[in-house]
Amino acid sequence: MYATLLRRAGGPLLSVLLLCLALWALHAMASEVTYRQIGAYVHGLPNGDIALAVLLTAAGFAVMTLYDWFGLASVGKRLPAKRVGLISFISYAFSNALGMSLLVSGSIRYRFYVQAGLTTGEIARVVLYTTLSFWLGLAALTGVTLLIVPIPPEVPLSGLRIPLAVLLTAVPLAWFGVAVFVRRPIRVWRWAISSPTPLVAARQILVGAFDWGLAAGVLYVLMPEAIVGGFGHFLAIFVLAQMAGLISHVPGGLGVFEAVMLAGFGATGNHGLEAPILGSLAAYRAVYYLLPLCVATLMVIVRELRALRHAALITPWFAGLLPPFFAGLTLVCGAVLLFSGATLAIPGRMELLRGFVPLPLVEAAHFLSSVVGMLLLILARGLQRRLDAAYWLTLVLLVLGAVLSMLKGIDYEEATLLTLLALALAPAHRHFYRRASLFRATFSPGWVLAIAAVFACATWLVFFSFKHVEYSNNLWWEFSFRHGGAPRALRALVGAAAVVMLFALANLIRPARTRRARPNEAELARAMPLLKQFSSAQAHLALVADKALMFAPEDKAFIMYDVEGRSWVAMGDPVGEDEDARRELVWSFREECERAGGWPLFYQVRPEDLDLYLEVGMNLLKIGEEARVRLETFNLDGKSKKTLRGTVNKLARDGLRLEIVPVEGVPAMLPRLKLISEAWMRDKKVREKRFSLGLWDERYLSRTPMAVVWQGDVPVAFANMFLTESMEEASVDLMRHLPEGPAGIMDFLFIELMSWAKANGYRWFNLGMAPLSGLQNRRTAPLWSRFGAMVFGRGERFYNFRGLHRYKDKFDPEWEPRYIAVPGGIALPLALANVASLISGGIGGVVRR
Template sequence: MLSLVMLCLALWALRNLGSDVSYRQVARYVHGLEDWRIALAVLLTALSYGVMTLYDWFGLAAIGRRLPRAQVSLISFISYAFSNALGMALLISGSIRYRFYIQAGLSTAEVAKVVLHCTVSFWLGLSALTGVTLLLVPVPLTLPLAQLRLPVAVLLTLIPLLWLFGNRLMPRPLRVWRWRLSMPSTASAARQVVTGAVDWGLAATVLYLLMPNEVDTGFGHFLAIFALAQIAGLISHVPGGLGVFEAVMLAGFGATGNEGLEAPILGALAAYRLIYYFLPLLAATLLVVVREVRGLRSKALLAPWFTNLLPPFFAVLTLVSGAVLLFSGATSALHSRMDILRGVLPLSVVEVSHFLSSVVGMLLLILARGLLRRLDAAYVLTLVLLVVGAVLSLLKGIDYEEAMLLSILALGLAPAHQLFYRRASLFDTSFSVRWVVAILAVLGCAGWLVMFSYKHVEYSRNLWWEFSFYHGGAPRALRALVGATAAGLLFALAHLMRPARPRIHLPTEAELVKALPLIKHYSSAQAHLALTGDKTLLFDPEERAFIMYDIEGRSWVAMGDPVGESDEARRELVWTFREQCERAGGWPLFYQVRPEDLDLYLEVGMNLLKLGEEARVRLDGFNLDGKSKKVLRNTVNKLTRDGLRLEIVPVEAVADLLPRLKPISDAWMRDKKVREKGFSLGTFDPHYLCRTPMAVVWQGDEPVAFANLFLTDSKEEASLDLMRHMPDGNAGIMDYLFVQLMLWARQEGYRWFNLGMAPLSGLHSRRTATLWSRFGAMVFGRGERFYNFRGLYRYKDKFDPEWESRYLAVPTNIALPMALANVASLISGGLSGMVRR
C-alpha cells in the first residue's frame, strides 16, 4: 500500500512539475542523443555492474568461502539486474542469491551472511557518497529541507566512519537477542565502503553523461540531487523507484535555476532507465531462461522447490510484457518508422495492429495469473499471444525492441510446457486483491501516460474517429486504452458469471461406494476416515482421487493428503481445493499431511507447521523378544492364561455384533467422562463401523474390548480407529489388543502398523527454532493438565515404532490461532467440546 501511494504521489508530482512538457519533446531528446554518449553510458553501466560483483566477492571472502569467478559474477549480475529494476532489493536479490548459492554448496547461514554483507556494503556506499557530497557541496536553499543539509550530511558520513573503526570501538562481539554480531576489520570495512561509493558514483556518472548540456550545475550539485533522489526511490519501495526518482530529480533541478529544461531532463532520465535498468534486466532474463531451461534436462535439479520457481518467474515476465504493450499503445510511434510503414502497409492495418496490441497486453496481464497457477490453457494462450504481440508491435510502428522482448520470453517459455500441467479453466482461477490491484495499477499508469503524452491535444468527440499516419497518435492511444479496458471488464464479467461454487453436503452412499476402492488402494490406512461420513468428499473430474474436508468458521480443513494413486489427480485436487476456498473467502488447511507429499502444498504457496509425529511399527521386525519387551510379553502371557483371545470379524459379520459392543462403548465413555469426537476420529456409528472389519477381544463368550480396523488391499499399512474396552476389565487389555493385532497383521503380510499421531511430539524449543515450534514444545512439556501429550507419546513409544513427522499446511497471511481453534473445534465436535472432555 505504501508503494502504491508513493507511486500515485510521484505521478501527480511529475504531472505538476512537467505541466509544460509533451511526450514528443521527451522522445525527441532521447532519439537525438549522440551515439558516443549512448555507447559510453552502456560501457559505464557494464563497469558499474562489474563493480557490483565485488560485493559478492568480498562477502564470500568474509565467510571464508571460494567459488569460481564466473559463477560469482553471474549470480551477482542476475541478482542486481532484477533488484535494481524491480525494487525491494533485500527480498529479491536475497532470494536469487539463495537460489543459486544453495546450488553452489553454501549453507543457509552462509547465504544469509553473504546477503547481509552485500546489503550493508550497498547502503554504506550510498551513505558515504551522499554524506561527503552534502558536506562539500552547498545545495540550493530552495530545495526542500535544505536547511538540514549539514546535520544530515554529518549523520550520513558518521555511519560509514563508525563502521570503519567499529572493530576498535567494539572489539568484542555484540550480542543482540540470539545473534552475535562481530564488527569487520578496518580493511574489510574499507572495501565495503569504497566498493559501494564507486558503484554509486558510476551510476551517477551514467546519468550525468546523458543529461542535456544546458543543465547549469556542476557534477557536485548533480551528485547531491542524484543521491537524494535514489534514497527517496529506495525508501518508497516502488519498483526501481519509478516515478519517485524522476520527481525528486525534476524538483531538484528546478530549484537550481534550470527551469524550462524539464523535457530534456525527463528524456535523459528515460534514456537512463533504458540503459541502466532495462538492458541489464533483459540480459539477466536471457541468462536465467537459458540456465533454467538447461537445468530442466538435468534430473538432479528437478526437486520440487526448484520447479516451483519457474512458473512465478514466467508469470512476472508475462506481467511485465503486458505492461510494456499497454505503455507502448499509450504513446505515439516514431515519425521515421511511420514513414516506412506508410509506403508498405495500408492505414487500416496499422490502426488495427495498434488497437489489438493493447488488447493483447491486457490479456497477458490476466494470463500471468494463470501461469502462476500452472494452467495448461494459460501456457498455450500466453505463448500464442507473445508471438502475436511481437508481430503486432512490428505492424503498428516497427517497435522491434518490444518484438524482441516478447520473442525472447516466448522462446524461454516454449520448452517449459511440463511445468504447466493443470487442465482447470482460467475462469475458475481466483484473483487475489493484490493481483487485481497490480493489474489496475498498470492500467492506471497506461491511462496517465495517454494523458501525459497527448495533454496538448484538444479533446473532442470527433477525435475518436480520426485516422491518420502522422496525426492519429492520440485517437489510436485512446481507442487502444478503451479496448484494453473493455477486454479486462469482459473477463471480469465472465469471471463473475461463472457457475456458483458447489454446495457443501455430507457424502451420499453412492459417493462412499465410489471412494472405497480409492481408499483400499491408497498407501495410508488413515484414508478410511472418509468412511465416517462426517466430511465432504471432493473428487477430481475423472474420479481418480478425492479430498475429504469439513468447514469450521473460515477454515476449510482437509483431513490428510488427497487420496488416490494418480499423482496428477492428487496435485490438481490441491489446486482445486485452494481455489474453491479462496472463491468462498475461506482458508484452505490440510491437517496431518505426510512428508512425501509436502511438495503438493509448497507448490501452491502454503506454509507448513509441524503438528507432531505418527508412530508406525515395522511389522517384519516386530516381536516380543528382548529385555525391552519384557513388560509387554508378561502382560500378553498373563491375559492369554486368563482366557482372552482375539478375533478378526469380517465386514459382513460386524452388523450382527454391534448390539453386543454398544454397552462396552457406553461404559468406556462414562468411565472416561468424554463424549464422541469427530473429523480425525471415528464414532460409534453403525453405518461407519459396518464398513470396516472389527477386532474383538473375547473372554469366554463375552466381548471385553474392540477396535475397528483400517486395512489396505496393498497390505502396505494396517491401523485401527475406534478403541473401547470394559472399564472394570483386565489390566493391560489395550496392550494385549495392540500386540495381538500387530502379530496378526505381520502374519497376514502387512508391512506397517499405524498407531496414530502423538500431537506436538518432535517439536523443539531451541533458540533457532520457529516461534510455533517453541510454543508447541512448551505445551508438550507443560500441558499435561489439558491433554496427556507426554503420556500418549510414551505409551506408543514402548512398541518401538518409527516416528514420522506430520504437518499442517496453511496459506500465508492466515490468522493461525483462529485456524487452529477451528481445527480443534472440528475434532472436538464443536466449541463446547474444546472445553469439555
C-alpha cells in the same frame, strides 16, 4: 467481512493513490516537456556512457549475490556459488523491476533453499539477513549523505535534513553497537533475534551501502552533464527518491521515484533540464531494470534448450522458479506493449512503413497490440498458477504481439523481447500442467495493484505524449500516417480498458460456488476405491463423514476438509495415486479458499508430498511425528520387549483373545461395544474428538472392520481398523476398553493386531501421531518450534504429549515428521486455534478434556 476486505485491499489502494499523485506531479513538473525531447536525449546518449552504465549494473548484481552468500554463511550453510548466483540474479531481477510483493522474491528463495536442504528456520534467518542488509545499507548511505551534503531550502522537507540524517545514521550504528556490546538475543516484541558479530554487522552495512552506491552510479553516468550540484547533491536526491519508491509499495517505485527525482533536481537550480533528466531516468529503467530481465530470459532459453537434450539439467529447484519467472516476464512484455501503444511512433520508421503497409492494417495492428498487452497482464497470473490454457494463449499472443509490433511502427526492440520470451516459453510446457479454467484463477491485491499501476502509467503516457494535441470528438475517428498518433493511442487505451473490464465482469457474473455439505453415501462410495488403494491408511478418516469431499475430475483423487472460522482445513494429503490429479487438487482447493476469503491449510501432511504445497507458495511447519512400525522386523524378542512379552503372555493365559470382525458382521456387534464406549467415556471424563480422529457413530463404524478383544464370552475392548488393499499399511482409529478390564489390555490389543497384520502381509502398522514431538527448543530454532517444544515438555496439564510419545515408542516404531502447510502472511495463531477447535469439536473442547 468489510473489515477483512479493507485489510486486504487497503494497502494496494493506498499504493495506487500514491502512484496517481506521483503521475499528477510528474505531469505538472514536466508541463513544458515533450515526448520527442525525451526520446532525443535517450537516442543521443554516448555509447561510452551506456557501456559504463551496463558495467556498473553488472557489478551491482554481483554485489547483490553477496546478500545471499553471506546470509547462508550466517546460518552455517555452504551451497555452490553458481546456484546462489543464479537464484540471487533471478530474484533481484524480479524484485528490482517489479517489486517484492508481486513475484515474492522471498518465496522463490524459500522454494530453492528448502530443496537445497535448509530448514524453515534457517530460510527465515537468511531472508531476514538479506532484508536487513538491504535496509541497513540504504539507511547508512542516505544518513551519511544527508549529513555531509547540504540540500537547498527549496527541496521539500529540507528543514528536516539533519534530524532525518541523524535518525537514519543511528540505525546502522545501533546495529553495529549491538554487535559489539550485546551477546544475547535481542527481543523485539515476541521475537528473539540473535545478535550479530561485529564482522557480520559491518559486512551487512557495507554490502548494502555498496549495492546502493552502484545503483546510484548507473543513473549518474546517464544524467546530463549540465546538472547542478555534482555527485553529492545527486546522491542525496537519489537515495531519498529510492526510499519514497520503496515506501510507496508501487512495483519498482514506478512514477514515484521519477517524481521525487524531478522535484529534487528542479529545486536545486536545474531548470530547463527536465527533458534530459526524464530521458536519463528512462534510460536507467532500461539498463538497470529491463536489461537484467532480458539477460535472465536468455539464460532460461539456453537452459531450456539444453534440457531438451539432457533432461537432468533442469533440476527441481530451478524448475520451481520457471512459472513465476515466466509470469514476471509476461507482465513486463504486456506493460511494454501498452506503453508502446501509448506513445508516438518513430517518424522515420512510420515513413518507411507507409511505403508497403496499408493504413488500415497499421491502425488495426496498433489497436490490437494494446489489447494483446492487457491480455498478457491478465495471463501472467495464469502462468504463475501453472495453467495450461494460460501457457498456450500466452505463447500465441507473444508471437502475435511481435508481428503487430513490426506492423504498427517497425518496433523491432519490443518484437525482439516478445520473441525471446516466446522462445524461452516454448519448451517449458511441462511446467504448466493445470487444466483449470482461466476464469477460476484468483487475483491477489498485489496482482490487481500491478495491473492497475501499468494501466495508470499507460494512461499518463497517452496524455503526456500528446499534450500538445487539442482534444475533440473528431479525434477518435481520425486515421492518418502522419498525424494519427494521438487518435491511435486513445483508441488503443480504450481497447485495453475494455479487455480488463470484460474480464472483471466475467469474473463478477460467474456463478458462486456454494460450500459443500457433508458427504452422502454416494460420495463415500466414490471415495472408497481411492482410500483403499492409497498408501496411508489414515485416508479412511473420510468414512467418518464429518468432512466435505472435493474430488478431482474423473474421481482420480479427493481432499477431505472442514471449515472453522476463516480456516479451510484439509485433513492430510490429497488421497489418490494419480500425481497430476493430486497436484491439481491442491491448486483448486487453494483457489476455492481464496474466492471465499478463507485460509487454506493442510493438516498432517507427509514429507514425500511437501512439493505439492511448496509449489503453490505455502509454508510448512512441523507439528509432530507419526509412529509407524515396520512389520517385517516386528517381534517381541530381546530384553527391551520383556515387559510387553510378559503382559501378552499373562493376558493370553487369562483367556483374552483377539477377533477380527469383518465389515458385514460389525452392525450386530455395535450394541455390546457401545456399552464399552460409554463406560470408557464416563471413566475418562472426556468428550468425543473429531476431524483427525473418529468418534462413536454407528454408520461410521459399520464401514470398517472391527478388532474385538474377548475375555471368555464378554467383549472387553475394541478398535475399528483401517486396512489398505495395497497391503501398504494397517491402522486403528477409535479404541475403547472397559475401565475394570485387566491391566495391559491396550498393549495386548496392539501386539495382537500387529501380529495379525504381519501374518496377513501388511508392511506397516500406523500407531498415529504424537503431537509436537521432535520439535527443537534451541535458541536458533524458529519461534513456532521452540513454543511447540515447550508445550511438549510442560503441557501435561492440558494433554499428555510426552506420555503419549513414550507409550508409542515402546513398540519400536520409526518416527516420521508431519507438517501443516499454511499460506504465507496468515494469522497463524488463529489458524492453529481453528484446527484445534475442529479436532476438539468446538472451542469448549479445546480447554476441556
